[in-house]
């Protein structure tokens with residue numbers, strides 16, 4: 001899968017995209033990440049990529065010409081069709097369901113807006129989809145783009161071991177079960193005995209029960225979505241009834 005990131009601050013991506021799993025995934029050729037500095041497509045001496053807003057007001061708006069030229073040039077750089085996504089607080093809220101959908105695409109172009117955003121005429125003509133990582137405003141779309149790349153790339157086959165994806169949090173709307181590792185007792189607190197029992201069936205049942213209980217307590221909204229999506233078994237519903245759901 002190919003990611004193209006269009007930004008005014010390419011250096012911001014050193015670190016998250018050049019370390020650990022994403023670095024190894026790129027070295028293994030599972031994913032490609034190409035950074036593009038939008039200023040490369042400015043034409044004036046001052047390399048102007050933003051300007052003051054028509055109608056007045058504070059802040060700056062990203063100019064249409066350089067951004068449109070960048071999007072068109074980057075799209076043309078690879079024959080694979082890609083979806084062009086703008087990261088913005090006004091976008092559709094990113095969920096694991098959307099992440100799974102994006103992970104099936106051959107290519108993603110992520111446009112990192114800045115200041116107060118981008119000229120509306122670029123949104124109308126060149127942006128396919130607008131996504132938000134949450135209801136808060138950041139100085140730019142770069143951190144949001146890193147979140148999208150991280151969440152999507154880890155679902156690309158071969159990037160991480162597939163069995164850990166199946167049962168992870170949010171994969172079926174439910175939160176994760178609690179995790180423990182050595183030592184068996186830490187500061188007087190023991191690991192739940194069932195996990196040391198070797199009874200894999202009991203362990204699976206305990207973990208499922210913990211996922212349901214935690215989701216009920218922390219995110220009842222997700223539980224309702226799990227029920228609506230039909231991912232709760234009769235045993236799940238019986239246990240949830242016992243828990244008062």
Ligand SMILES: NC(=O)c1ccc(NCc2cccc(O)c2)nc1
Pocket residue numbers: 086087088089112113114115116117118131132133134135136137138139140141142144
């Ligand atoms: N919640 C988010 O995903 C998110 C994304 C971007 C951002 N700031 C840049 C920006 C601000 C306003 C308009 C625009 O197009 C881009 N802030 C938060």
